Amino acid sequence: MADSFDKTKNKIESLEKSAKILLPIFKKESISDFANEILKEDLELRKMIKSNPKYMPLLENRISETFKEYKGILTGSKLVDSWDRVTSAIGMTADALGIVSGGLGNVISGLEEIPELIPKAVYAVYYGKKTKDWKSIPYWSAMEAASFIPGVGDAIDMTNIYVDRARKATKEKVKQNMRKILESDLEKKVKH
Numbered sequence: 001m002a003d004s005f006d007k008t009k010n011k012i013e014s015l016e017k018s019a020k021i022l023l024p025i026f027k028k029e030s031i032s033d034f035a036n037e038i039l040k041e042d043l044e045l046r047k048m049i050k051s052n053p054k055y056m057p058l059l060e061n062r063i064s065e066t067f068k069e070y071k072g073i074l075t076g077s078k079l080v081d082s083w084d085r086v087t088s089a090i091g092m093t094a095d096a097l098g099i100v101s102g103g104l105g106n107v108i109s110g111l112e113e114i115p116e117l118i119p120k121a122v123y124a125v126y127y128g129k130k131t132k133d134w135k136s137i138p139y140w141s142a143m144e145a146a147s148f149i150p151g152v153g154d155a156i157d158m159t160n161i162y163v164d165r166a167r168k169a170t171k172e173k174v175k176q177n178m179r180k181i182l183e184s185d186l187e188k189k190v191k192h
Helices: 002-022 031-041 043-051 055-069 071-098 104-131 136-146 152-157 161-191
Strands: none
Touching (some): 031 043, 031 055, 031 161, 071 152, 071 161, 104 161, 136 152, 136 161
16 A cells, blocks of 8 residues: 555656646746856856855845746746647647648648747737846747747747746846845945
């Protein structure tokens, strides 16, 4: 009985891990992971925090606050990329069938891209207004244009182009806020 329970538990855990990999909507953001990524990417902040370990909780607090502020762009990006994966699975299947269907599968794959564009366009406008990262729109437009290429396009849709951009914007916001705080803290020390 216990052995059966352990096997079931292991299968459920395996399924949860697979879901997090396959569909970004199931992946939770971690403050410590974000902090480590920021410190890995930003040498200046890493030096400042290394020189004064009291800044680390401040960094984690900034990340937590930015997660709250950017909750919509983070969640929206996961929804869009998850939606992309689901619809692209249909497109990949249709592309594979295109070989034996005289190209009909490729037509279906191309048509599958159209309903994907509506939530992506809504998200892109929301993201742009929230982050002021207007460079994302031409980038996403180019990626979406490439996603119409038979065979290759659905592979592009299987990547995290929206999640990666939202995470980048979130990290940049945290870095900006931390620099302001650290610079003002240094100014206070110089004045005293």
